[in-house]
Ligand code: NIG
């Protein structure tokens with residue numbers, strides 16, 4: 001099937017090399033309008049209109065950006081924790097809620113009690129909300145299982161969700177998120193490395209492994225053990241790093257060749273240099289900073305200026321970031337971390353695709369890549385960051401198919 005998106009006002013292609021870092025930011029140009037031709041799910045030309053199409057989308061007056069890529073979410077999960085948020089707003093710390101019955105343990109219990117159908121229905125609704133806000137690719141994770149069987153169940157649910165939603169879904173095994181009851185850290189890391197990761201890899205359930213390094217969770221020696229097991233299983237390694245304190249985790253991630261180090265609220269300027277000199281992406285999650293009202297912010301400007309690979313995600317989860325919208329996360333990245341709108345867009349497209357190992361597949365508007373497009377009823381892409389809660393998005397295209405059409409926009413689409 002062919003699709004022609006015609007006569008747009010401007011196109012932010014982000015074409016060129018991926019990821020974008022350092023001087024490459026200076027080369028980004030916004031194309032003045034034109035059309036995009038798609039065939040068999042791929043982009044075949046940008047700028048001119050090819051004929052002979054099955055469907056035509058009239059993008060007059062619109063700005064086109066690549067489909068957004070959310071490189072860090074905790075889907076699938078089940079249920080919310082609004083009371084914990086209210087407690088935090090009255091002064092209780094996240095670390096103090098994280099006990100046997102609160103925080104991650106609470107979400108683990110909610111997941112265990114829910115049926116597969118309930119989890120999929122709950123998570124698919126959030127994926128739909130993400131689609132309407134422009135997300136065409138997202139990461140899913142385990143981490144609310146806390147036993148080998150329950151982690152495998154959550155990974156299988158992630159793959160089931162992938163079959164049900166219009167987006168491209170990549171799955172990470174968050175093998176060490178909280179210390180399971182009745183075990184110590186070393187015991188659980190042994191099980192995760194020896195049993196969970198080989199089983200998950202053999203079943204093709206995930207492409208990466210993640211660990212939460214924090215005083216309330218795991219330490220760098222555990223990250224090293226998991227990294228060895230991940231390597232043996234052919235999986236990329238990621239880490240929740242320096243979110244609540246400086247544990248030297250980002251610097252560690254660069255030395256061990258991790259794909260990404262995420263959060264970074266307390267990462268030092270030393271870690272900035274390490275990240276800039278490495279291919280480990282720095283993933284910024286301002287939704288968690290906003291939700292936890294954290295004063296400590298990642299050294300985002302220093303990271304960009306030193307030439308690190310900077311990406312941005314929602315961290316969608318029921319505890320620290322109940323935020324599904326990448327435009328909102330981008331706006332928070334600009335307001336809280338002083339990113340420019342273009343840096344936020346790059347972080348949520350081409351660089352996020354790099355984090356997920358999809359840099360040759362998604363995140364840019366370029367011939368040969370997947371035809372994943374977001375069509376904005378706005379004169380420039382900056383409106384997305386300027387008015388993040390506005391209903392700018394008229395259509396979302398995934399692999400050349402119209403996956404979402406804003407009610408009232410039907411006349412723009414001729415089949
Ligand atoms: O990315 N901090 C660790 N993991 C999540 C929160 C998980 C939760 O509270 O359920 C995060 O912030």
Ligand code: FE
Pocket residue numbers: 072073074240315317
């Ligand atoms: Fe997270």
